[in-house]
Amino acid sequence: MSAPPSPLTRLRVPGEEDARRRAWALARAALAERPATVAPRRARGRAAAVMAGALLAALVVAFGLTAPGRATADWVRAHLPEVAGRDAPRPAPVVTRAAPLPGGGRLLAVNEQGLFAFGLPGGAPRELLGRVDAAAWSPHGRFAAAVRGIELIAVDLRGRRRWSLAAAHAIRWPAWSPSGFRVAYVTGTIGTGGRTIHVVAGDGTGDHVLAASGPTPPVWQPGVAPAERLATVDSAGRVALRDADSGRVLWRARLGAAPLQLAWTAGGRRLLALERRRVVVLDAASGARLGRTPTQTRTTNIAFATRPGHHGYAVIRRTLAPAAAARSRVAVVRTDAAGRRVLDTSSVLFAGGPIRAVAWSPRGDWLAADVAGVDGWDLVHLRGRGVDRARTLAAGRGARLSGWCCGG
Amino acid sequence: MDARPEAIRWAGATRATRRDGPLTARAERAAVRGALRGDAAALDVLFGAHWPAAYRAAWLIVRDQHAAEDIAQEGFVAAIRALERFDRSRPFGPWLRTIVARRAIDAARARALRREVDGSAVLDHVAAVADRGAPADDLLAAIAALPDEQRVVVVLRHLLELTPAEIAGVVGVPRGTVNSRLRRGLDALSREVRR
Numbered sequence: 031m032s033a034p035p036s037p038l039t040r041l042r043v044p045g046e047e048d049a050r051r052r053a054w055a056l057a058r059a060a061l062a063e064r065p066a067t068v069a070p071r072r073a074r075g076r077a078a079a080v081m082a083g084a085l086l087a088a089l090v091v092a093f094g095l096t097a098p099g100r101a102t103a104d105w106v107r108a109h110l111p112e113v114a115g116r117d118a119p120r121p122a123p124v125v126t127r128a129a130p131l132p133g134g135g136r137l138l139a140v141n142e143q144g145l146f147a148f149g150l151p152g153g154a155p156r157e158l159l160g161r162v163d164a165a166a167w168s169p170h171g172r173f174a175a176a177v178r179g180i181e182l183i184a185v186d187l188r189g190r191r192r193w194s195l196a197a198a199h200a201i202r203w204p205a206w207s208p209s210g211f212r213v214a215y216v217t218g219t220i221g222t223g224g225r226t227i228h229v230v231a232g233d234g235t236g237d238h239v240l241a242a243s244g245p246t247p248p249v250w251q252p253g254v255a256p257a258e259r260l261a262t263v264d265s266a267g268r269v270a271l272r273d274a275d276s277g278r279v280l281w282r283a284r285l286g287a288a289p290l291q292l293a294w295t296a297g298g299r300r301l302l303a304l305e306r307r308r309v310v311v312l313d314a315a316s317g318a319r320l321g322r323t324p325t326q327t328r329t330t331n332i333a334f335a336t337r338p339g340h341h342g343y344a345v346i347r348r349t350l351a352p353a354a355a356a357r358s359r360v361a362v363v364r365t366d367a368a369g370r371r372v373l374d375t376s377s378v379l380f381a382g383g384p385i386r387a388v389a390w391s392p393r394g395d396w397l398a399a400d401v402a403g404v405d406g407w408d409l410v411h412l413r414g415r416g417v418d419r420a421r422t423l424a425a426g427r428g429a430r431l432s433g434w435c436c437g438g
Numbered sequence: 439m440d441a442r443p444e445a446i447r448w449a450g451a452t453r454a455t456r457r458d459g460p461l462t463a464r465a466e467r468a469a470v471r472g473a474l475r476g477d478a479a480a481l482d483v484l485f486g487a488h489w490p491a492a493y494r495a496a497w498l499i500v501r502d503q504h505a506a507e508d509i510a511q512e513g514f515v516a517a518i519r520a521l522e523r524f525d526r527s528r529p530f531g532p533w534l535r536t537i538v539a540r541r542a543i544d545a546a547r548a549r550a551l552r553r554e555v556d557g558s559a560v561l562d563h564v565a566a567v568a569d570r571g572a573p574a575d576d577l578l579a580a581i582a583a584l585p586d587e588q589r590v591v592v593v594l595r596h597l598l599e600l601t602p603a604e605i606a607g608v609v610g611v612p613r614g615t616v617n618s619r620l621r622r623g624l625d626a627l628s629r630e631v632r633r
């Protein structure tokens with residue numbers, strides 16, 4: 031019975047695809063901004079009120095404008111609330127709620143408006159600070175360390191500054207130690223006399239230089255409390271494990287090139303070094319090379335994150351072919367318990383443009399991916415080697431994924 | 439093809455592939471319910487089904503790429519923000535299309551008053567595209583060349599699929615005038631395309 035579609039529906043007009051991409055980002059943001067609503071149901075009370083009204087009308091018609099009729103109508107009108115069960119038909123309630131964060135825990139977003147936390151009690155994203163450059167969670171997610179230019183700021187979940195310090199040069203890569211008693215950051219540039227790693231106590235005191243820094247963010251070793259150890263890359267591109275208080279080097283390891291990123295396996299027994307074409311596995315005790323993945327020929331690595339509660343990690347890879355330079359994917363790599371051998375790899379997310387960061391939920395079942403150009407993140411739930419659920423989380427214009435932590 | 443920015447797609451079998459084009463009434467109702475719950479996949483379905491026509495119609499009415507993008511974008515965003523006020527017993531598409539049509543016509547009138555564009559640049563572009571020979575481009579060129587009053591009703595009727603009565607309401611002319619403009623516009627189109 032439906033008419034055939036008009037030929038006009040097949041027209042393509044200039045600029046459509048670009049406009050579509052931009053419009054989709056805005057539409058998704060608009061959806062995220064509006065409160066989720068439960069579709070209103072027709073209330074029984076409303077139906078009863080309608081029936082009572084009909085009864086009143088019928089009685090008016092039946093009795094006309096006679097005195098007994100008016101009296102009866104007045105009685106019905108007076109008793110309408112009893113008949114209807116309420117004073118008057120009320121509008122159906124619209125239930126407002128914020129969608130819970132899948133995977134639990136708390137997500138930290140740095141967007142153009144400021145620093146926001148997702149997954150806090152109440153559900154709604156909470157602004158912790160105005161515009162910042164970078165941020166990281168404290169180990170239990172009670173504080174965030176944020177960077178604004180040359181300033182390092184510790185802020186609590188109510189947005190109160192607990193302490194701050196200023197460096198001589200721009201700060202980057204804030205990282206809170208697993209114990210919560212130390213915060214590391216890097217400041218300076220090669221042009222300003224060198225990049226240095228600083229460590230400050232968790233209350234903002236005792237700021238000191240730990241070592242020169244290479245081009246890679248330092249990462250705290252978990253599972254060694256009360257010791258505080260930091261894996262770093264020095265200016266010569268060597269990986270080193272240092273005591274964060276004394277600065278003593280526990281070991282050094284030279285890889286083929288300075289790694290892009292370091293990450294500890296759960297428990298801190300292995301250190302993974304992400305290189306452009308492979309991942310190298312180092313022993314936490316000695317720095318010995320335990321294994322490495324095969325050299326990739328078609329993709330280059332961008333960033334990775336080890337998976338809590340599992341053996342493996344998620345890695346962002348970008349294709350090398352010039353025609354598809356911007357294509358990226360997130361691969362989930364499963365390894366053996368020692369971390370030496372890759373058991374399998376499955377790609378779980380693809381994007382035409384760059385993917386900037388990934389983060390695991392505290393249980394390691396959900397993975398968040400920060401795709402450039404999208405004002406939010408893609409969250410996928412992994413089951414076996416594939417994705418069985420996917421969500422998007424609008425995190426504001428230009429949002430950068432800055433950490434997913436800990437729950438509670 | 440995926441409508442999502444940067445062509446994001448997930449591996450795995452659970453996410454239905456989005457298709458452009460008409461939705462069944464049932465699928466559309468389900469998508470509206472999902473969007474009300476904040477489900478981005480449901481929004482994707484509505485977006486894929488309705489945004490292309492909205493953009494094309496806006497483009498054909500205002501004949502300006504940037505204005506058309508603004509109109510379609512703002513229309514869709516306005517529809518999303520007003521979703522809970524939408525009468526779900528009625529189809530979503532015509533509601534959205536009416537929003538976009540009103541905005542496009544308002545924009546076209548405002549631009550005509552300000553004499554911002556006369557459409558010649560667009561016509562040049564369309565003519566250049568049409569020279570490459572695709573039949574759809576011939577049609578596009580022919581529509582873009584119609585006089586404003588005929589082009590608007592042709593687009594509203596045959597791209598946005600509004601009824602003549604709805605067009606009369608949107609454009610603010612009697613229904614008979616809509617029909618006569620439509621007739622003249624289609625006749626002109628037919629002559630152009632057969633040339």
